[in-house]
Amino acid sequence: MSDDIAVMMAEIGAAARAAAGQLAVASDDQKRTALNAAADAVEAAQGTILAANAEDLAFGRAKGLSDAMLDRLVLNPDRIGAIAQGLRDVAGQADPVGQVIAAWDRPAGLHVERVRTPIGVIGVIYESRPNVTADAGALCLKSGNAVILRGGSESFHSSRAIHACMVEGLRAAGLPETAVQLVPTRDRAAVSEMLGMTAHIDVIIPRGGKGLVGLVQEQARVPVFAHLEGICHVYVDAHADPAKARSVVLNAKTRRTGICGAAECLLLHDAIADTLGAQIIADLIAAGVEVRAGAGLTQLPGVVAAKPEDFGREFLDMVIAVARVPDVQGAMDHIARHGSGHTESILTEDAATAATFLSQVGSAIVMHNASTQFADGAEFGMGAEIGIATGRLHARGPIGAEQLTSFNYRVRGDGTIRA
Known part of the structure; x- marks a missing residue:
């Protein structure tokens, strides 16, 4: 089984890397179309999503989840409406890719620009909250990144139902369906594989309790945006x-x-x-x-x-x-x-x-x-968030689309040579 999961994760990673190349040059219109179509699909699939969530709630109760953890898991019409609205909010934001962060001229005749670029492939490992499937998918898509989602065992069915809506949106926009992938197993071996996929994943974002985040930070060979706890x-x-x-x-x-x-x-x-x-x-x-x-x-x-x-x-x-x-x-x-x-x-x-x-x-x-x-990305005007990063490098606080970009320097001359 572990060998099968290793092969499966390698295939998912390779597909994500290929999709990332297409997303990096996707137009803002395409990304908006995908997200708005996904929002429509979420609303249309409300009954399916609620039925899937009922299965997850039964699983969670049998597992002995606390009331607070069940509250994270539960979906209702209002929360499904909020998921759809979050997708539309992200769609309506300015595209961060290609934004000029700073520009200046040098005495030698060079014009230098610092420009936002996608990171590449994001891995998101999360527990309980099925809405993260949509939030993470939307923010990664908006920022030109492919994403591999590994939801918690408790939200397995809900996440799959929401993910199907994300794929429907990608299809409507003519973008690769592998731009947003959901790991199709509860087996924890998939998490271990993700943490070592340095050839395919550029950064891991864990969203969950101290046990999950601590495990990711301890074992990951891929860079991590994380917070251990919200104290x-x-x-x-x-x-x-x-x-x-x-x-x-x-x-x-x-x-x-x-x-x-x-x-x-x-x-x-x-x-x-x-x-x-x-x-x-x-x-x-x-x-x-x-x-x-x-x-x-x-x-x-x-x-x-x-x-x-x-x-x-x-x-x-x-x-x-x-x-x-x-x-x-x-x-x-x-x-x-x-x-x-x-x-x-x-x-x-x-x-x-x-x-x-x-x-x-x-x-x-x-x-x-x-x-x-x-303390929430949507309340900060980011449309949604993948999580709250408490480290001091790169992304800090709510991680929205802008925080999921890196940058490069674009330098223009006119036959300019260095003395």
């Missing part, structure tokens, strides 16, 4: 507006607990911890959140004493850790010790304190007076 913090400053703070914290934790932008740790300035902080904690408890409180907060009604390992933990559930800090520097120190470099938010009306936080916190996304649930 997101919200810091309520001494100068926070009470109404804003109560609303934002509740949204950041409870809107959807199973996404990587959900708040996992609340930091309270000493000056408001026993007043506004106590109100916020009461709001969370009333909403059904288990509050694991650190030193100086355990006397508050309804809280549970936090353990050291609760700080720096991605719960992905109705659980949040809470700590007191002396000031904004204390908050930033806590984030540096326990954060994952994903998303942090400060709630304050003090412009200088906000500026300090935004400039000195080293995470990929830093926010002021906004819910961490906005």
Whole structure:
């Protein structure tokens, strides 16, 4: 079986490499046509997609997935509509390929341009969320890249149904159907093969839990865009507006607990911890959140004493850790010790304190007076995203079409020679 999978993955890789050459020169009209046709196909196939998703949900429940993980997996008419709209949003964006990033002239008579180019072939390995099939396919297509998708075992049927719509879009635009390929097996040997396909894949993007991402980063021979966890913090400053703070914290934790932008740790300035902080904690408890409180907060009604390992933990559930800090520097120190470099938010009306936080916190996304649930490429105007990259090289934060490009230098002369 492993030999069969190795042969299959080599064939998929070779087909993707060939398709990438065609996509690199595809017109924006072709790409728009493909994505809009795929969106139409998703809407037309709603019944098929929902039936496939029902199979996946049954599989997930039998596997013992948590409610938060099942929420990531579930599709309904609204979510299918959002998938179609995401495809149209990406279609409507400016084509990043061929954009001139910078241009200048040199004394020797050369004109130099730095121009966006496709990366080539992207490998995406993801868990649970079937919408990633469309998001990743759309963004790679828009940026002129072929993509090999390996969805999670939980979303196997849903991903196949959505992938069929992507292929229908490619066909309508006259683009190679192998531009967006879905690995047709749950066998984990396919993942191992992808991680070593240096001849066929230019970058791997894992989207999933710490176990998956850690495995990819440890074993991949192909470059990786990744984040390990979404350990997101919200810091309520001494100068926070009470109404804003109560609303934002509740949204950041409870809107959807199973996404990587959900708040996992609340930091309270000493000056408001026993007043506004106590109100916020009461709001969370009333909403059904288990509050694991650190030193100086355990006397508050309804809280549970936090353990050291609760700080720096991605719960992905109705659980949040809470700590007191002396000031904004204390908050930033806590984030540096326990954060994952994903998303942090400060709630304050003090412009200088906000500026300090935004400039000195080293995470990929830093926010002021906004819910961490906005840590999403679609909310940033990217149409969709493949994931949130927390590394510091090339792509950082939400990975949209522009982040899936590289660049080259195009130099023009007129018989110019170097002295």
